[in-house]
Amino acid sequence: MLRALVVVLAMVIGSSAWARQIVTVGGYEFGPFVDAEADGKTTGLTLALIDALNRYQDRFEFRFVLTSPSRRYKDFEDRKFDLIFFESPDWGWTAKKIPVDVSEVFLDGGELYIAKAAAGRGQEYFTDLAGKRMVGILGYHYGFAGFESDPALLASRYRMTLVNDNAASIEMILKDRGDVAVVTDAYLKRYLKSHPGTDSRLLVSDRFDQRYAHRALVRPGAALTVADMDRLFASMAKDQTLTKLWRGYGIKD
Template sequence: MLTLCLLPPAMAAQLVRVGAYHFPPYVTKPESPAPGGLLPELLAALNAAQDDYRFELLPTSVTRRYRDFIQGRYDLILFESPNWGWQGVEMDKLDLHISDAEVYVARAEPGRGQDYFASLKGKRMALYSGYHYGFAGFNSDQEYLRRTFSAVLTYSHDSNLRMLLHGRAELSVVPRSYLHLYQQSNPQERERLLVSARTDQVYHHHALLRRNGPLGAQALAELLARLQASGRLAQLLERYQLHATTDAALEQADPMQL
């Protein structure tokens, strides 16, 4: 007589939807069939390292991300700051202990040095629409930036840097990680750009999680700790010119004079 051994079916992995908007080098073209940047690679690494959760990228936009989060369209967003317009939104937070910074960039010219970055007054700025800048008190309102800082707003760091090189703007603010990668890809432009030694803001990256969502902050911390222990997280950060930090020693530079 043949005895059948009935085993319980394997439990399906819990789906975790991760919000993503175009934010190079963290995410590029999240709405495309093959998004690029650190985030898609990190999600692939998390999916490969365990079977309890399945991380899936969900495209949003730099301005729509708040509403999508509140409405529960996604469960988690990475490489964010609670200061970037999230005040008053109910959430759980996890410090990722990953740092980056935004730096001022201008066109290099004879006699122009670091003192050029001492004041914004009278300088036309090329900025990324929807971003929160330290010099503006993290106010991302387009009209405010245009009126107060003579800002031209675009949706591309490359466009902003080209505006500097072509004399259509005098200052831009770019993530340091992105600038390193840009200079690697465009070595001929390295000497044409003057980069500030001071920062506009230091990124203390966080994960923001929907309260009572499928994944809690402690569970996410444990998953990231596994990637850290395996060396995979460090490899990803190095590729994208980012750094892990375990302390709060990084401080934002003094505000510029307006």
């Protein structure tokens, strides 16, 4: 009798696992959301959110798909993934007329200016950026430059050096290879937390270069609807699941 019960339970558990609908989640390297480790492993907040979602419910199985900043639009149109987190329709999706269903905001954020700390240097240093050696990330738009992303224009007009990620931007400033860098606030908080003492070497602006509201962009007709996503986020926010996740990455206090 006991053996039969175990078999039945195994079948129920197995059928439940098989019943999960696969939902593919796109993401590109941009810390702290997606980080590529030296051993080739992909980590970051997007992967942690996927893990939390899979543990939180049993209707969908979320799986990560790596893309790139420039390739993500075509990959989405080619149905290589169903949704993407930490995005905004204003970041090229609307301009490219790509149909997406847009979730409610689940995390806010922005980009700050940083400079090397120096005696007598305060917030006024960020008031006028003209003539300063700027540092940013290749392929991204910046508020101070009118959201221009063309590398040649950024280099000629704003003396901007473009690097691959936020970590490289911070290192450029610490090594006096640039005057002001634009860094994602979420990454900066995590970086300062994991590099004790660095905060005293940097001057961080009070004002943002730009602010944004993170949403999920979902493919119309996908197994998971934007209403499903909103309900999950609302429930996970209500019971502090999301708050604990943000705190774990140093994004929220």
